[in-house]
Amino acid sequence: MEIGHLCYMATLKNELPRSDNVLFVFYDFETTQDTKVTESATLHVRNLVCLQQFCTHCEMKSDKDEDCERCGRRKHSFWDDATGDFVSYLCEPRPWVSA
Secondary structure, three states: OOOOOOOOOOOOOOOOOOOOOOEEEEEEEEEEEEEEOOOOOEEEEEEEEEEEEEEOOOOOOOOOOOOEOOOEOOEEEEOOOHHHHHHHHHOOOOOOOOO
16 A cells, blocks of 8 residues: 555444344453563463353343353353463354354
8 A cells, every 4th residue: 555545444333233143252361470571570371261152042041051042151261272262262153143
């Protein structure tokens, strides 16, 4: 592109998608901080990723341990290759989810 070209980036909308085909995913990375990098800094090493998910079919169910017939198991933990397994899980095909 020529100098001064500005790529277009759409602004975020403060509203939920109007689709029945959405998977909501919430996650948390747990880390250890035992390795000193400098006198005042430590290395954060990921050792666990916890994930909870829901779709429009199960979002109002109070029992998070109850599987959903559409989106499957609603709670996941990734230990061994926490980040890689987490990303692989997110990339699994879900034909019912809107692109």
